[in-house]
Amino acid sequence: MSLVFAAVCSHAPGITGRAHLADPALRDPFHAAFRALGDEMREARPEALVLVGAEHFANFFMDNMPAYAIGMGDEYEGPIEDPAWLGIEKTRIPGNAELGKRIVGEVMETVDVAFAEEWKFDHGLIVPLHFLTPRFDLPVIPVNINCQGPPLTPLHRAWAFGEALRRAADKAPERIAIVATGGISHWPATPDSGKINEAWDREFLARWQRNDKAALLSYRDGDIYRDAGQGGFEIRTFVCLAAAARGQGTIRHFQPIPIFSVSATLGVMELA
Amino acid sequence: MSLYGMQKFLYHLNRDPRVQSRFRDDQAALLAEYPLDAEERSAIERGDLGLMYVLGTNGQLLMHFAAYLGMPWAEYIEAMREGVSRHGPVRAGVYAMTTGMDEKVAGV
Numbered sequence: 001m002s003l004v005f006a007a008v009c010s011h012a013p014g015i016t017g018r019a020h021l022a023d024p025a026l027r028d029p030f031h032a033a034f035r036a037l038g039d040e041m042r043e044a045r046p047e048a049l050v051l052v053g054a055e056h057f058a059n060f061f062m063d064n065m066p067a068y069a070i071g072m073g074d075e076y077e078g079p080i081e082d083p084a085w086l087g088i089e090k091t092r093i094p095g096n097a098e099l100g101k102r103i104v105g106e107v108m109e110t111v112d113v114a115f116a117e118e119w120k121f122d123h124g125l126i127v128p129l130h131f132l133t134p135r136f137d138l139p140v141i142p143v144n145i146n147c148q149g150p151p152l153t154p155l156h157r158a159w160a161f162g163e164a165l166r167r168a169a170d171k172a173p174e175r176i177a178i179v180a181t182g183g184i185s186h187w188p189a190t191p192d193s194g195k196i197n198e199a200w201d202r203e204f205l206a207r208w209q210r211n212d213k214a215a216l217l218s219y220r221d222g223d224i225y226r227d228a229g230q231g232g233f234e235i236r237t238f239v240c241l242a243a244a245a246r247g248q249g250t251i252r253h254f255q256p257i258p259i260f261s262v263s264a265t266l267g268v269m270e271l272a
Numbered sequence: 273m274s275l276y277g278m279q280k281f282l283y284h285l286n287r288d289p290r291v292q293s294r295f296r297d298d299q300a301a302l303l304a305e306y307p308l309d310a311e312e313r314s315a316i317e318r319g320d321l322g323l324m325y326v327l328g329t330n331g332q333l334l335m336h337f338a339a340y341l342g343m344p345w346a347e348y349i350e351a352m353r354e355g356v357s358r359h360g361p362v363r364a365g366v367y368a369m370t371t372g373m374d375e376k377v378a379g380v
Contacts, residue, residue: 056332062279081336081339
């Protein structure tokens with residue numbers, strides 16, 4: 001088989017942890033659309049979910065930081081954050097070590113990738129799962145692109161990594177969903193938290209929807225930092241997804257929500 | 273300056289319940305294992321997030337530390353503003369403050 005579903009989503013911890021501080025008129029439609037995205041994914045009957053995130057020092061640190069990492073465990077745990085703070089209880093998440101190993105092996109044909117047989121999920125993965133698979137019953141292959149500890153992998157390598165994931169999925173008999181999660185413009189974990197460059201977000205998503213490789217790869221980190229904040233470095237996950245799916249994207253939901261620190265974003269991409 | 277050591281301590285604390293237990297029960301011995309200067313060590317002991325922010329602590333590490341301490345969101349944001357007010361701009365890293373002191377973009 002190969003990929004049966006491809007999507008992108010936000011993952012900010014405020015989506016669950018500060019839900020009580022948000023305007024219900026903005027929060028409720030987003031939460032509903034997030035759950036609906038999970039329904040849409042399940043309708044594609046995936047047997048595993050490749051979840052491409054940009055973690056926040058839950059597993060990898062500057063003593064040994066991989067640009068790319070893929071999980072090869074049969075079980076994971078999360079969140080690392082205080083459950084009351086995040087609004088998500090600690091739980092165990094099923095993995096698929098054997099499938100993860102096959103994906104790692106194929107990706108390595110073109111992209112050097114680290115593997116990890118244990119992995120603690122932070123908000124970057126557990127918030128999407130909270131909505132997409134609320135019973136945590138779909139095996140997850142966690143994937144990380146380092147967007148936290150510079151030097152960061154160049155965007156063209158994130159594209160190559162997405163191509164490698166697609167090739168690995170094409171060789172697997174399983175039905176595989178792939179979801180990439182990151183912020184677009186945002187300045188999280190600073191006093192600026194809540195600052196959003198909506199125009200920049202809309203332009204980025206326009207490029208993403210038409211899967212314009214040249215336009216997506218033309219961003220430079222210095223410009224991203226100035227215009228989209230340090231959180232903007234996470235566009236690497238969206239770029240990776242576009243390379244893996246190859247088709248045109250459709251935004252299912254877009255709404256800047258400052259108390260969540262991001263433009264709440266959900267999108268799907270055709271598989272081509 | 274041992275920013276790396278302070279961040280590594282936070283990395284371990286944020287992800288490992290055993291380190292959290294030692295932070296509660298055996299804090300001095302735990303902190304002695306990291307290359308912290310006096311200012312950093314004092315900031316950790318006092319839970320002075322404002323100073324830790326200004327010293328250049330990665331924002332995600334600091335946010336998870338605030339979560340560990342059980343700080344409400346508004347208090348955590350305000351602690352960083354107060355840190356900049358008392359100690360000046362962020363000295364390292366990519367989590368600088370770019371808004372004005374009274375510019376509460378998310379209302380907190």
